[in-house]
Amino acid sequence: MAEHNGLRVFAPATVANVSCGYDVMGFAIDSPGDEVVVRFNDSFTGIKILSIHGDPDKKLPYETAKNTASVSGQMLLDEIGYTGKGIEMHIHKKMKSGTGLGSSAASAVAGVFAVNELLNRPFIRRDLLKFAIEGERIADGAVHGDNVAPCLMGGMVLVRDSHEAEAHRIFIPDGLHAVVIYPHVQVLTKDSRAVLDATVPLEKHIKQSANLAAMVLGFSRNDLGLVQRSMTDIIIEPQRAALIPCFYDVQKVAQEHDALGCSISGAGPSIYALFANSIKAEKAAVEMSNVYRQASVKHDVHLSPINMTGVKIV
């Protein structure tokens, strides 16, 4: 079969660790995102990665047991005891790893979603979460669903329990718009985790958890004032900000443009800011970008509504 006969899926980038929701809140944006193409192949069994595009440094593994896309797909096959034709996989990376935009999560979701579609959906969409979380774990070493869940389901997602793969899309008002800025510096997730204290002062725990609950309540009620008061991070952000060039300057500009919240995307170095509408977001994006331009920090800017679809066939 030629590649054009394959099944192609797109999995969007995601912002995880949304402010007070470290490891539990994430949302999807429209672009960038990864694509995965799958098709049946009689010449082997199980999953084989035949090509990886967009990985100039050849960092990503072809080995089925090591690539997040094939691991999640293979887990699905194992779960149903699949013994049919082999499945070849072609991965098109559209975002680098280490940007804080859920690159490995997007591949994990794309892989298992594509395999599920190819097999005519043995699972409903939300039941793919456990496979995607396991795929993500291969890349990251940690079990956390706040990238894979919004990548799979779209929208703004609260992950109650990553080990149980329990996640909930929460209601959000129409029109929310995100600015995501990726400064071209390298921050590895494991380094970003290493700077974190193993404990949290009780008072900060109380304040942060109240804000998380209030943020969910604010979104649910379309009370953006409440969202804005709640979208802060007094625990993780202060420990990681130093890893990111000009973080507080960029954040200040976002806040001056009435951002609902602005913090570190995932493990960084990307910075996200969320706005009530695209007009505010577009104005803010220009000024946030200017901070980096003036500091001679190379960077990319992404402007996007919250992606409400999640992974999809394209």
Next chain:
Amino acid sequence: MAEHNGLRVFAPATVANVSCGYDVMGFAIDSPGDEVVVRFNDSFTGIKILSIHGDPDKKLPYETAKNTASVSGQMLLDEIGYTGKGIEMHIHKKMKSGTGLGSSAASAVAGVFAVNELLNRPFIRRDLLKFAIEGERIADGAVHGDNVAPCLMGGMVLVRDSHEAEAHRIFIPDGLHAVVIYPHVQVLTKDSRAVLDATVPLEKHIKQSANLAAMVLGFSRNDLGLVQRSMTDIIIEPQRAALIPCFYDVQKVAQEHDALGCSISGAGPSIYALFANSIKAEKAAVEMSNVYRQASVKHDVHLSPINMTGVKIV
């Protein structure tokens, strides 16, 4: 004026530290509760406490600056620069302090609510919260609104910020019913605070805060399964359980009767359990009480719906 011409208010008992909502979630029950009577008195200025009933050990102070009921009322007078007739206050305690049912909070709320009513409502109800929190602080030494807020507003309340007196009633399904058991042992709030570690492991913070947000979401969506999975406390309860006789035995019985959640009420020693309806609550109450009866622990049992009214004129 005779006492029967006074204005009498009732302020309900409250369950604070609701499971994963330490210092931020509380709800009101119908009884017990405190009553406060106020009336004008020409013979002095400001507030004077003229009688305190239901305090056999004479522990509660008459001094205006030291009793939670008069402190909250006096703060209101100070805020509006009140220079009118004196206000005499009569306090009818219907619950002891140190039970974990928000005794001092009820007095603080009753005091300021009564004064506000007597002056023909210079403030709307929710704006009394800051005065009540300050009154509560006199008794407790800590600023926390998870007793006074539900006592004032009724219902199930999320306190986002006690210092800013920002609290939100959250939607809860009809019919919820609480069992509250008060074992006759003394646990002082300050002792109960002293056993707590100053820090929380990061992993527990993540899990507990996700559960808090999920509990709020579960109530909002009438998803009692989600409420039940979320209503746990992995941080505070394990540290305080030893202060309360037979805590885990009572909790186990509640859970066997399908409690949505069961944990320590406030700083203890009372134990609360929340149920989807009164039938389950009534059955559970008998068995929870039996645990204490068999262990020869004297105790009181309160059965109540969530009080949706809060403090009121009676």
